[in-house]
Amino acid sequence: MKEDNHMEALTIKEIAEAVAGTILTGDGNMQITNVSTNSKKLEAGSLFVPIIGEKVDAHDFIPDAFENGARACFTSRHKEVTKDMNQAMVYICVKDTLEALQALGTYYRNKFNIPIIGITGSVGKTTTKEMVAAALETRYKVLKTEGNMNSQVGLPLMMLRLDSSYDIAVIEMGMSEFGEMAKLTNIAQPEAAVVTNIGVSHIGQLKTRENIRKEKLNIINSFQPGSALFVNGNDDLLSEIYTESKALQTRKDAAGNSAEEKDKEYSQNFGTIDLSSETLEKFYQSKVVGFGIEDTCDYRAENIKTSEGKTYFTLRKTKAQNATDGDGEEIVLQVLGIHNVYNALVALAVSELYHIPVSVAKEGLYNYQPIAMRGQIKEINQIRIIDDSYNASPDSMKSGIQVLLEMENISRRIAILADILELGELSYQCHYDVGTYIAEQKIDEVVTIGKEAAYIAKGVQDKNSGIVTHSFSSNQEAIQYLEGQLKAGDGILVKGSRSMRTDEIVKAFIE
Missing domain, CATH: 3.90.190.20 (Mur ligase, C-terminal domain)
Structure with missing residues (x-):
């Protein structure tokens, strides 16, 4: 798969301004239509971003990138025009190339007023993303994360694949250390988010599952009031979030018009759940939807059966989720595993948020097939x-x-x-x-x-x-x-x- 990004053209001058960079050489009016971090896989019109890794500094590959078709590059190595620079090429001096890539991804994402659904979780992000996209594709043109482009490097590159032909995007957001999800959220700015589960992936760095939950829930930090967070009600740590959201709603309903005045008081009485102050503020303004097989879940599966490589279940919805529409619908998947039942439930829930009825979305789910090496x-x-x-x-x-x-x-x-x-x-x-x-x-x-x-x-x-x-x-x-x-x-x-x-x-x- 090519790593270069097909994007709507940006001028060098626009890019430099977006990343607070300085154009050292080249034409500021030149247009860029692709961005890549791989010096070998470039299309004409590319901007090469050299990432400094633990073992390799990709600044060493800038000459190769220009030979392979790049028109421009970011550089934190060149602070002024030097002899080793090709004067015919564009060099944009930046403080940090990774931060510049992220700033460019953020700037470019903001050019498009399309909804982005963020997907995170310890397990199953990719399969969930694929199933949510399969359901949404019954009505919309969907951009979805390709390969493993869900990191601090991959996510901004994914944003640079947006164009005005897309109706909606389903974006995977992975993290392995403290502070990472907040950065990704700032770039993608999802207006809806799915958290599949809180497991022990990356627990070596984050130490506890509670820390992993706190970090992953930063995915809602870009939410506007009324945005929707979808959580797996069968996960012990996420069910705590779901239960607390229901209790919060009950308190708000009881408070009536003074609900806003009570928000601060609620945030000081959140029980034992540790969330960042920014996440807490967003949590109180958000709609939290639970999916799973527990009776309390807004979207739940009953009568789960498997036969001849297919999974069958009945969708049940709470009254709050417009239970008359789609409640009792029979869902068929051409994949096995209870985790795929959860994935299907949240795909149906997200589809309804974007006005696709269950009867339509379920056809997309039936046609879903796992991608390579994922089951x-x-x-x-x-x-x-x-x-x-x-x-x-x-x-x-x-x-x-x-x-x-x-x-x-x-x-x-x-x-x-x-x-x-x-x-x-x-x-x-x-x-x-x-x-x-x-x-x-x-x-x-x-x-x-x-x-x-x-x-x-x-x-x-x-x-x-x-x-x-x-x-x-x-x-x-x-x-x-x-x-x-x-x-x-x-x-x-x-x-x-x-x-x-x-x-x-x-x-x-x-x-």
Whole structure:
């Protein structure tokens, strides 16, 4: 996939003003139609942004970028015109190239008055984004996050793909450290937001799930009064937010016209939920919608059944969500897993916010298919492989196991699981807990790859020695073992953190 951005043209002068930069050389009236951080993948008319990483300073690649078609570049290395600069090219001096990219993304986003829906959560951001987009696409032209462009670098590049032909955007927003979500929110300025769950991804940096919740909820910091926050009512920490929002509404209703005067008092009596002061202020002005299978949820699923690779459920809505429209509607998905039921529920809820009836949105959901390495089910020689190799967390591994259990006509169920990274000092316990969870399921065999994943096997064996376990240090070792073991009728799940490259295992059998 190309990383350059197709955007409506901006002049060099406009860009320099947007990022508080100085044009060192070149024509200020020249137009830019693409922005890229990759010096090798450039289209004509590109602005190259050299990012300074931990190991590489991309300023070294500025000459390559110009050779490959760039018209201009940001630079924090050149403070004045120097001999090594190509005088025919545009150099824009900025204090910090990453901050300049973010400022440009913010400036460009503000040129478009289209609604942006922000998607965050510890697990399932991409699948949720895809399903929300699938439902919205039944009526609108939707821009949605491509690949993994959900970070401090990727998000502003995604904003630069907006143009006036889009009606709405569904934007994934990921964070791994304190302060990151507030920056992303400032750039994308979502007017609606979905929080899928609060897990333990990145807990090595953020230390507690409560800290992760506090950080992720900064996604609402750009909200206007009446904006909608959608939360998973089956997540313990998000259900606290949902419950508090209902209690707040009750208090506001009781206060009548003096509700605004009471806001400050409410913010001082928020119980044990720790939110930033900015988030708190927005929370009191927002509409919070719960989705899940709990009776209290505004959008909930009943009568969940699976058959022949499809999931069926009945949508139920609370009176507050216009229960006469779409309540009791039968929903069919061509994917398995309870997590996809949650994804479908929030996709229907978001669609209704943007005036798409359930009867229409559900057609988009029926046509949804997983994208590469995100739960695709592949078949080769009568062996069915769930390719969920893109990434992993403890919660998503458990979800993957549930999909494996839901597959029909399987003679043996085998989980192939690699290390989950970024868990810090909780790594042993998290892996072990995945193992004890698997021990209670009807799984026949567990194959682990990596030092940390071996603790999954330990958890399985300590609880249920009837499940066969094998632990390997590399994908190649696991492949050699599996080549002699897999047979027709087997169902296997392949999952691990991205840098464990478990897609190598899938490719070994598919290609």
